[in-house]
Amino acid sequence: MSFDLSVWALADGATPEDVRAAVRRCREGQHGQRQPDPRVVAFYRAITASYPDRPVAGSPWAVVPLHAAADHVELNLDPACADQVLLDIERLAGEHRLMLFDAQDGSVYPPPVARLPG
Numbered sequence: 001m002s003f004d005l006s007v008w009a010l011a012d013g014a015t016p017e018d019v020r021a022a023v024r025r026c027r028e029g030q031h032g033q034r035q036p037d038p039r040v041v042a043f044y045r046a047i048t049a050s051y052p053d054r055p056v057a058g059s060p061w062a063v064v065p066l067h068a069a070a071d072h073v074e075l076n077l078d079p080a081c082a083d084q085v086l087l088d089i090e091r092l093a094g095e096h097r098l099m100l101f102d103a104q105d106g107s108v109y110p111p112p113v114a115r116l117p118g
Contacts, residue, residue, distance in 0.1 A: 002062035002076040003116045004103035009037035009071050016108035019099045022071065036070045039096040044068050046092050047075075051085060058084040 008019050025031075044066070051059065052064040067074035071087035075089060093100045094111040101108050 001081055003077065003081075003110055004074065004076050004102045005089060006072050006074045006103065007040070007096075007098040008101060009039045009096075009098055016097060016099075016110075019108045020106060023101055023103075025043050026069070026072065027112070031069060034070045036068075039098055040068065040071060040073060043096045043098055044073050044098075045091050047073075047089065050088060 003041075006023065007016075008022055010018055010022060048066070051061065053061060055063045055064055060077055061075070062078045063076035077085065090100065090109075093099075093109075097111045099108055099110055
């Protein structure tokens with residue numbers, strides 16, 4: 001069984017319930033026609049540069065290729081993947097201002113707030 005996460009590009013100010021609603025719409029097959037969000041494209045390129053989404057030895061992915069849509073990327077992780085993979089996903093989600101959805105328990109993690117020099 002895989003450990004499933006997804007990252008979401010929603011409008012600034014989106015709440016965890018907004019993310020859960022977007023996940024529900026996706027699961028119901030409701031995908032609006034829109035251009036890919038640049039944050040999702042950048043995240044996908046960055047994560048697959050480190051961890052290609054094709055069958056290779058040592059891949060952290062339980063399902064390849066990754067499911068990438070205009071507003072999100074699904075990440076189905078092999079349960080034996082290294083902790084560093086999760087840390088990289090969290091870091092990249094934060095860098096690209098993406099909300100992180102944990103499919104196991106429905107938790108939503110907003111990107112860390114950027115600290116201003118003080």
